[in-house]
Amino acid sequence: MLWRFMIGQEFQGKGYGQAALEIVIEMAQSHPVCNHLIAAYVKGNQKMARLLEKNGFVLDLEEERELVFRLETPGVKF
Numbered sequence: 001m002l003w004r005f006m007i008g009q010e011f012q013g014k015g016y017g018q019a020a021l022e023i024v025i026e027m028a029q030s031h032p033v034c035n036h037l038i039a040a041y042v043k044g045n046q047k048m049a050r051l052l053e054k055n056g057f058v059l060d061l062e063e064e065r066e067l068v069f070r071l072e073t074p075g076v077k078f
Helices: 016-030 046-054
Strands: 036-040 058-062 066-072
Touching: 016 036, 016 046, 036 046, 046 066
Parallel strands: none
Antiparallel strands: 036 066, 058 066
């Protein structure tokens, strides 16, 4: 489980978030029992929205303060 995915403000916009997310997705896709990834962020964080959408995540749930995105992976479906 990855609990937090944060990039320091001084490092944003340099591709580190994209590179890290690609590694997380690759690891999840190769794990036989991981069937999805969930990512939530505070509403208004457009950079995170673009990063997730660019990598195939889709809106799953809208909460009061957060948006929850989901990416299906090829693991076992329960």
